[in-house]
Amino acid sequence: MLSHLVVGAGLYFGDSIFYVITFLLLLWIVKVLAWKPVTKMMQDRADKISNDIDSAESSRNEAADLVQKRQTALANSRSEAQTIVNDAKTNGQQQREQIVTQAQTDAQTLKQNAQKDIEQERQDALVNARNDVADLSIEIASKIIQRELKADDQKALIDSYIEGLGKQHES
């Protein structure tokens, strides 16, 4: 049964050499056919998975950043809106006050002008009236004088008249 194991009875070293050559050839064929492409594919896959994990991580961070930015922007816009409303309110208030003040000032000015005008008119009227009275009195005086011109009477009359005018004017 084990006769072939006895040295000299047929220990076939040729087989050994055949096996070594066959196996080396097999190694080469397996390497070219399967080992290289498959291990390369496995490596590629491992790389892809790790890349995917990395990119997922980065896009997650990006999304978180965007959310952060959006929230900041939202808060900013809220406060901005608040500011705008406040500004508008303040502006409106100021304008209102300005308009009212302007109106008051205008009214004041108008009133003063009117008073001035009235005063002016009154003065003018007074001056006119005085002139008229003087003219009238002169006319009256000349008419009276034409009738009976006596120097004494005349003098007394003019004095009293002038005195009367002064009193009238003072009052």
Next chain:
Amino acid sequence: MNDGPVSTFQFLGLTFSTANIASASIVFVLVVALVFFTSRHLAMKPTKGQNFLEWLIDFTNGILKGSIPTKEIGGFGLYGFTLFIFLFLSNELGLMFNIAMPNGATIVRSPTSDPITTLTFSLMTLMLAQFAGINKLGYKTHFENYLKPFKVWIVISIFEEFTNFLTLGLRIFGVIFSGEMLLGIIWKLAASHGIATMIVAVPLEMAWQGFSAFLGAIQAFVFVTLSSVYISQKLEVEE
């Protein structure tokens, strides 16, 4: 199993066994066919064949990683992978086919049921271990490992190399050879007394075939595991 006459032939002054050459050629073709048909249309998303092949590669790489540091595996991955499928198919071949020539000499059986095969692979592994050790550590460090922990240890170290060579080769040979031999004996029993023994022996034969298939896988696994252990021993400096 080669109980009867052994068919041999001479070539270039060397003796060849027909059974070994024929069986090894069949296994060679089977291995090439296996890796060829499973490695077609490689894709990022693996399909059936590619899944199987990748699983096999992961499996043998896993065996190697058990003893060799991951960064030093390199080409040993290819060696372990090819060795594993070659030995596995060799172990299983004899369970399915045991073809004899008319004169009784077997020509197709497990190549691993012949010690010359297994010892060749054993020697190949140990040579590879030596080569890897010298390649990584240099001649001086590599051979100084034999003198550690003390100089007298060299006797044991060299003896250990020899026993490694024998045990690695003969373990797988013993299991596969005995498996095939028992299959033959059971078959003889089945054929001995007609239908009566056939009924008893056929289930026995089937059970033993199943067990042998299991043992064949285990032995291929053990061979690759021990190969990686022997290689890894040569890759490190002993304290």
